Amino acid sequence: MDAIMSLCKRRGFIYQASEIYGGINGFWDYGPLGALMKRNLREAWWQDMIMNPAWGRRGPNGEPVRCVPVETCIIQHPRVWEASGHVGGFNDPMVDDRETKQRFRADHLCAVWNSLKLEEHHTELPRDKPFVSVIASTPGEAVAHIQSNPKLLRPYRLHGSFKVSPFDDRVWVAEASDKDATLLLLVRAVEVDEIRAHHDLIPSPFTQKRSVLTEPRQFNLMFFTYTGAVFNEDAKVYLRPETAQGIFVQFKNVVDTTRVKMPFGIGNTGRSFRNEVTPRNFTFRSREFEQAELEFFCHPSESREWYAFWRDFRMEWWKSIGLAGDNLVLREHDKDELSHYSQGTSDVEYRFPFTAPGFGELEGIAHRGDFDLTQHQKHSGARLEYFDQERGELLPNGSRRGERYIPHCIEPAAGLDRGVLALICEAYTRDESRPSPEFMKFHPRIAPIKAAVFPLVNKDGMPERAEALHAELNRRFGRQGLIETDAKQTIGKRYARMDEAGCPFCFTIDGQTMTDQTVTVRDRDTGGQTRIGIDRVAAFLSDRLGD
RNA sequence: GCGGGCGUAGCUCAGUGGUAGAGCGCUACCUUGCCAAGGUAGAAGUCGAGGGUUCAAGUCCCUUCGCCCGCUCCA
Numbered sequence: 082m083d084a085i086m087s088l089c090k091r092r093g094f095i096y097q098a099s100e101i102y103g104g105i106n107g108f109w110d111y112g113p114l115g116a117l118m119k120r121n122l123r124e125a126w127w128q129d130m131i132m133n134p135a136w137g138r139r140g141p142n143g144e145p146v147r148c149v150p151v152e153t154c155i156i157q158h159p160r161v162w163e164a165s166g167h168v169g170g171f172n173d174p175m176v177d178d179r180e181t182k183q184r185f186r187a188d189h190l191c192a193v194w195n196s197l198k199l200e201e202h203h204t205e206l207p208r209d210k211p212f213v214s215v216i217a218s219t220p221g222e223a224v225a226h227i228q229s230n231p232k233l234l235r236p237y238r239l240h241g242s243f244k245v246s247p248f249d250d251r252v253w254v255a256e257a258s259d260k261d262a263t264l265l266l267l268v269r270a271v272e273v274d275e276i277r278a279h280h281d282l283i284p285s286p287f288t289q290k291r292s293v294l295t296e297p298r299q300f301n302l303m304f305f306t307y308t309g310a311v312f313n314e315d316a317k318v319y320l321r322p323e324t325a326q327g328i329f330v331q332f333k334n335v336v337d338t339t340r341v342k343m344p345f346g347i348g349n350t351g352r353s354f355r356n357e358v359t360p361r362n363f364t365f366r367s368r369e370f371e372q373a374e375l376e377f378f379c380h381p382s383e384s385r386e387w388y389a390f391w392r393d394f395r396m397e398w399w400k401s402i403g404l405a406g407d408n409l410v411l412r413e414h415d416k417d418e419l420s421h422y423s424q425g426t427s428d429v430e431y432r433f434p435f436t437a438p439g440f441g442e443l444e445g446i447a448h449r450g451d452f453d454l455t456q457h458q459k460h461s462g463a464r465l466e467y468f469d470q471e472r473g474e475l476l477p478n479g480s481r482r483g484e485r486y487i488p489h490c491i492e493p494a495a496g497l498d499r500g501v502l503a504l505i506c507e508a509y510t511r512d513e514s515r516p517s518p519e520f521m522k523f524h525p526r527i528a529p530i531k532a533a534v535f536p537l538v539n540k541d542g543m544p545e546r547a548e549a550l551h552a553e554l555n556r557r558f559g560r561q562g563l564i565e566t567d568a569k570q571t572i573g574k575r576y577a578r579m580d581e582a583g584c585p586f587c588f589t590i591d592g593q594t595m596t597d598q599t600v601t602v603r604d605r606d607t608g609g610q611t612r613i614g615i616d617r618v619a620a621f622l623s624d625r626l627g628d
Numbered sequence: 629g630c631g632g633g634c635g636u637a638g639c640u641c642a643g644u645g646g647u648a649g650a651g652c653g654c655u656a657c658c659u660u661g662c663c664a665a666g667g668u669a670g671a672a673g674u675c676g677a678g679g680g681u682u683c684a685a686g687u688c689c690c691u692u693c694g695c696c697c698g699c700u701c702c703a
Contacts, residue, residue: 091638097694103692106694106695167703295629302701325703353703358702366702435696445703492703517664535662571660571662575664591662
């Protein structure tokens with residue numbers, strides 16, 4: 082990995098952000114080659130997901146796949162993030178067990194007190210310490226947890242038999258007995274403020290040891306800023322942690338204004354921000370990153386087929402741009418890994434050098450059901466149902482009655498920076514037998530430099546011929562990527578430089594060109610050469626680049 | 629956030645409290661002419677940053693920032 086990172090810097094793929102000021106943790110800039118490469122990846126996604134979705138294949142409904150793009154704002158109404166569940170999930174105070182290093186949500190702690198007088202303990206923390214704590218969001222859950230783990234009470238010689246009854250919403254009472262006595266136990270949630278005040282007295286829910294818990298601390302995973310000139314809570318807004326919500330929020334507008342018909346997809350690419358606790362592994366977990374997300378909407382009855390369709394296509398797609406080896410896997414989530422609303426989620430994963438032998442996620446393909454649209458319908462009050470005129474019973478006049486429903490949604494969500502990183506790792510090749518042992522085996526579609534034109538020597542009219550060919554190729558292919566030319570230094574050195582930049586083809590003008598109008602084509606991966614007519618070069622390239 | 633390691637030229641790294649170094653790369657020229665050849669010359673560093681000790685700090689001490697590894701966390 083060190084060799085890859087050093088090549089990235091040396092050749093201008095990826096730099097540390099603000100490096101001359103010492104760098105800033107979790108932020109990375111792309112240099113010239115990296116910026117070109119990332120653009121190529123984004124363009125490939127755009128082309129294969131929006132313009133010609135799934136390479137023109139028909140979907141499970143037998144019809145061509147239809148998708149449209151949107152481009153939505155980084156800053157949205159704060160309530161978007163309440164509806165999506167990001168405010169809440171990302172904003173909860175957390176408590177750490179300093180000993181076991183485990184962490185839990187402060188509002189998910191219940192504790193058990195030994196009690197004689199119920200009223201005393203109802204509203205305030207008793208003077209005597211709770212003797213057991215468990216992670217649970219309600220006292221009922223806590224009791225169930227204790228009952229299924231009777232050894233929690235074993236140090237107190239109380240065995241699993243309880244008589245349990247809810248006293249009210251917040252407090253449960255349990256009667257437990259051992260040989261000698263009957264104990265009244267009181268089970269209730271520990272308030273966040275109580276933990277703050279008494280964190281030393283509360284036993285760890287993991288080990289039941291005291292004096293190991295930290296105070297509840299806020300981990301804000303969303304960045305925030307303020308709109309307008311006044312900095313107060315009302316003006317607080319968040320930088321999006323994902324681009325997907327922009328799609329859901331504009332779903333109704335797209336349906337109302339663009340004649341899309343179910344099923345169809347809406348794609349969105351752009352920057353997202355997460356204030357990760359520990360950014361690590363080069364650009365793999367950055368605080369600012371770019372996503373390419375598609376939300377594909379369909380009738381609930383067809384959603385499983387579409388889920389399988391996109392899952393399989395996305396895997397094929399990553400293979401098609403160069404992640405062809407067994408470093409790429411598709412991993413279907415287990416049932417207990419799934420969100421409650423999801424009927425299936427898969428990750429496209431890549432074995433990065435820093436995750437090996439494990440894998441790191443490149444893209445998640447999730448069956449999200451109607452969760453997101455339902456949430457936004459609930460929170461905004463807007464009707465986000467779709468009226469499908471091709472469904473419902475057949476009417477005598479030949480049309481259909483129609484069906485109103487909230488569509489289900491399949492979400493292939495890719496990380497472009499992770500994609501670039503995976504492509505770089507996959508392309509990085511060492512072959513000590515070559516004069517240029519280090520080279521980048523980029524797929525031509527992704528390569529930042531598409532081709533180079535060299536005069537073999539800097540005389541005899543060769544530089545002029547090279548310059549003419551270079552200008553022609555640049556006019557024709559310049560919009561796809563760089564076309565290089567270089568007349569300085571030895572030919573071997575120039576080839577080697579192109580190898581390191583991952584340029585797939587070098588065309589060299591030599592003495593023979595002057596007599597028979599042919600040039601050599603050097604292949605980056607084999608080093609082998611063939612001759613083709615100089616007038617065939619553009620067609621040759623066009624073929625390889627998928628022009 | 630915790631623990632460990634590391635920051636010296638674009639890259640890889642030497643450097644004993646006493647003049648800032650090497651290899652590779654880069655630029656120009658000469659030579660050569662199909663795979664990082666050779667020669668000559670050149671540019672490039674507030675030794676991560678800030679403070680302290682000292683006659684003197686890349687070197688010792690403190691703080692801080694960044695990177696790597698292990699925990700922790702992670703739509």
